[in-house]
Amino acid sequence: MNQAKGLQTVVKNQALSRRNAGSTPAGTVLPRVIAVTSGKGGVGKTNIVANAAVALSRMGKRVVIIDADVGLANIDIIFNLRPEFNIRHVISSEKTLKEVMVQSVHGVKILPGGSGFADLTQLGEGEKLNLLTEFETLSDQADIIFVDTGAGISSNVLYFNSACDECVVIATNEPTSITDAYAMMKVMSREYGTRYFKLIVNMVDSAADGKKVYASLSGALDKFLKNVVLAYVGYIPYDRQLQQAVQKRGLVMDYFPDSASAQAINEIAVILGKRPLKNSTNGNLTFFMSKVFQTTT
Ligand SMILES: Nc1ncnc2c1ncn2[C@@H]1O[C@H](COP(=O)(O)OP(=O)(O)O)[C@@H](O)[C@H]1O
Ligand SMILES: [Mg+2]
Numbered sequence: 001m002n003q004a005k006g007l008q009t010v011v012k013n014q015a016l017s018r019r020n021a022g023s024t025p026a027g028t029v030l031p032r033v034i035a036v037t038s039g040k041g042g043v044g045k046t047n048i049v050a051n052a053a054v055a056l057s058r059m060g061k062r063v064v065i066i067d068a069d070v071g072l073a074n075i076d077i078i079f080n081l082r083p084e085f086n087i088r089h090v091i092s093s094e095k096t097l098k099e100v101m102v103q104s105v106h107g108v109k110i111l112p113g114g115s116g117f118a119d120l121t122q123l124g125e126g127e128k129l130n131l132l133t134e135f136e137t138l139s140d141q142a143d144i145i146f147v148d149t150g151a152g153i154s155s156n157v158l159y160f161n162s163a164c165d166e167c168v169v170i171a172t173n174e175p176t177s178i179t180d181a182y183a184m185m186k187v188m189s190r191e192y193g194t195r196y197f198k199l200i201v202n203m204v205d206s207a208a209d210g211k212k213v214y215a216s217l218s219g220a221l222d223k224f225l226k227n228v229v230l231a232y233v234g235y236i237p238y239d240r241q242l243q244q245a246v247q248k249r250g251l252v253m254d255y256f257p258d259s260a261s262a263q264a265i266n267e268i269a270v271i272l273g274k275r276p277l278k279n280s281t282n283g284n285l286t287f288f289m290s291k292v293f294q295t296t297t
Helices: 003-021 045-058 087-091 125-136 155-163 175-192 207-224 240-247 260-273 285-295
Strands: 032-038 063-067 109-111 144-151 166-171 196-204 229-237
Touching (some): 144 155, 155 175, 175 207
Parallel strands (some): 032 166, 166 196
16 A cells, blocks of 8 residues: 555544544534635735635634645734744644634634745645644534635645635736636646636726626636636625725724625625535545645655
8 A cells, every 4th residue: 555545544544433433423514625726926815715704704604714825824914813823833733723723803713824834745644644633623613614825836825726625716807817817727627637616806897897807717718628617706896995904904894894895705705605516525624635645645
């Protein structure tokens, strides 16, 4: 048995013994793991994840955010939190997930990302098991887990995207953002066989502009990547009030709940909150982690 297979067997056995021990009762609806990603940086991923998480939590969902943007982790900044520990301490097993996770005033649980540590794809077997064991504890504590994966086609970003159950791509109407979003989907489909993506268009002036971006991306996919399906979730208008909220280390949802962007993100959260029909078997952490192992071998 090769190392990867051995690890996957351990993963399976761990999940089974937990289930048998009753900590994840059969029939429990396991969390959906949603990656939020982009080709180009600075397109609004962190703001969308944070505000949508708050909106969903107000709708009664239990939401966890994993800040996996290891280079530019900043979820904690817009929640105005100053966490002492981060994902790095969980990987090294210095701390448990429970000790590292912080909770926002809205009730959203956040696993802060650490910046400047080793590429997650380079983790050793023991470190991966530490992460797995800790992530498993989220199984019965969350309905939705957002993973803010960072931008681009670096190995870390692909690593998280390929492991998540749903992949939401954020783009603006800048040609560079559209081209990079396409490149990201191309690499994900070629290298990891990812077929389903969702699109949110951010910082546009009108619904028509959002649709244009969707049309150009889905047109390119139809032509060159026929087996990839892109669903349109919606658009968020360019909104100075969102920027003002960021200046205050806060969320537009809190500071300007009636603003155009807060309303748009609310509508998007309603759509994201609906469990997709095809999702009945994939949305669980054991699946998440075993895919992580597969993608790194
Ligand atoms: N809808 C929007 N309208 C205006 N500015 C926005 C909007 N969304 C994001 N921004 C601006 O873009 C910046 C980067 O957003 P951020 O969420 O940090 O992007 P990413 O996580 O993709 O790097 C924000 O600080 C804000 O100034
Ligand atoms: Mg970010």
